[in-house]
Amino acid sequence: MTIILFDGLIYASVLAVLCVGLSLTYKITSVPNFAHTSFAILGMYMALIMSKVLGMSVYLALPVAFAASGALALFMYYGIIRILQKKKSSLISLIIATLAFDMFMIGVLNIIADGIRNTYQVNSRDFTLRSLDIVIGGDGGLPLVFIVTMVLLAGLAFGLYYLLYRTSFGMSMRGAIENESLAQTLGINTRTIFCFAWFLSGGLAGMAGVLMSMWFQGDPSLAAIMLPSIFAGSIVGGFSSVYGAILGGLLVGISEVVGTSVLIDLLGYWVIPYRPVIPFIAMIVTLLVLPGGLIQLITKYKKRKNITMKKAEEEKEGSKEEEDGVGA
């Protein structure tokens, strides 16, 4: 039971972090990035290199993976997405470009995996670094990766709120996302903002990858396996909302782990390969019932409230003008 709890919470939190990155880049470029998981797998291999090859603490891989995956995301944005957008490429072309980059990255990650195994005789496929983690309270105690994952998710939620709502840079970021050309006319350097967002998105995925490798098994093929779950999380929460992404990622992650566990109890172990069906079902149900995701419930209410306030303001102005007209 404890293992399922840790499995569920760690997986769901990591998924939520990945969903935030996916939603952030989607909000900025309006392109769903199918290569997003490859940033996380790069983070996994950074953790393997730092711990098994260089003999350092696996937690030191967190900043390294953040920088490496962030740089990779930046390269993808600057080297592919931005160029295609400048050429006014269609959305389909952009999506295919992200898929192509994902395939390219899976190839690169396989080369890295084989390189590590052949050069350093370290197992680099289906590996886990769980044995390197610190367990607080001895056997059966609290694994450090669990605490770090929870802290990362909470820090991300608070940090994003602070950044977006309490700093001028974050407000500029929200403005640039809403209306890029207006932001430019007001002197906001949207290029810097978008580069920052892509770097942050890639960096967070890299950190999520490090944490994944400390609890689950890491392999280049995971890039394709995890992709439906991340998209499901983002869609369930609301694809264009970072807070919706956190909510959706948590829900889909917990459903996957707990749902599979319940199905194993009911039907047997043969259901395990069908685990990816759970995020697909979540995705389909959301698109049919609530296409804007869970966040749509909040935005709908806010929109209605805003329209009422605007109408009241316009009516007030109208009646004032009428009074002035009568007075004149």
Next chain:
Amino acid sequence: MASSRNALGGSSSDSGSSGRSGSSNNGGGHAIEIKDLACGYGKNQVLHGVDFSADLSKITAIVGSNGSGKSTLLKALFGLCDVKSGSIQALGRDITHIPTHAILNYGISYMAQRKNVFQDLTLRENLAVVAGRQRADRAMDHFPELLPFLDRPAVTLSGGQRQLLAMAMILVHNPKIMLFDEPTAALSPKNADIIIEKIKNLNAEHDNCIVLVEQNVKYALRNCDKVYLLASGHVVYGGDPEPLLNDKDLASKYLGM
């Protein structure tokens, strides 16, 4: 001194204006000077060989029918369209190929016709985006009518209030040149008057150079010192507003008056 093509006969001197007070140039030259400008969007060329100038302390209006290139001329000044040839000088510096986000540093601000505030941000946040959080509150000194709405999302404002917020946002940087693209579009006559009054007050108080694109021709001519009439991307008149108002042929042909 640059001259512009004048359909009333020959060229009209740029220095001619309706006599509002204040200095009319920047160290001997014009605040804005455009020469032989050709520009557009991608392969679509909108302006053809346009000469234009505007001075400090004056309001210069650009009028013309839909599709004549009024807004494009304003956008060209702010780096928002592709310049194919010609030159643009502002306050004595060449800004022909300066990117939009850097043009503010040259003392120029631009207020777009539509979508000129961030709808999802509150008024305070809209101002903080351009001014930083401290200066945001000070920017409101000129717009006391907006103070009760500071923490409301801009989407809840009426059309007039939104235009005032957009003006407050571009004023934050104390620009010497202000470009307004149809600031009274879709406003009630009363709100339109308020906006135009604000623009005139700014001009009187700060000696700015104001360039105004306006659909309502009579409105524009009544409130400007100098006017340019555009048709199919060419300047067909540039000079004092009075002769344009009195030329029935030109007014009926190009302005539907």
